[in-house]
Amino acid sequence: MAMRARRAIATRWSRRTVLVSGIAAALAACLPWVAAGSPCAASGLFKHRASAAALGRRYLARYPADRAGALRLAEAMQAIAAEEARAWVRARIVADFRSGEVVELDGWRLARTECRLTALEAVG
Numbered sequence: 001m002a003m004r005a006r007r008a009i010a011t012r013w014s015r016r017t018v019l020v021s022g023i024a025a026a027l028a029a030c031l032p033w034v035a036a037g038s039p040c041a042a043s044g045l046f047k048h049r050a051s052a053a054a055l056g057r058r059y060l061a062r063y064p065a066d067r068a069g070a071l072r073l074a075e076a077m078q079a080i081a082a083e084e085a086r087a088w089v090r091a092r093i094v095a096d097f098r099s100g101e102v103v104e105l106d107g108w109r110l111a112r113t114e115c116r117l118t119a120l121e122a123v124g
Contacts (some may be wrong), residue, residue: 049121056122059105059115069112070119089113 060067080088096102096111103115 052118052121053124054122055105056115056118056120059103060119060122062105063103063115066112066116067119067123070116070123073113073116074120 060070092113093111096113101112102109103112104110105115
């Protein structure tokens, strides 16, 4: 039982959890700007915008047709209340993994939603 509890704690603080939490927190913080019509819906989402944009460029280079998917995500984000943003992003990412909508990029397995958020930063 102690081993199972230790594993649960380790899983709770995985790189993915930290990344998702950071994206969700940033999204919640910037939604008022998104609703105000900023040029890029992902503007201000990332603490390290240059890194997010670089990842987004690599994603778009590998999946150029998904630029439209990133723009649809931006539109959907504008319709979400700031209080609901964290849960919305988390639910989208979980749904991506359950449905197999994952991308391997730079050695990471990322949900398509995560990639689209970085793509928005790249095109912004």
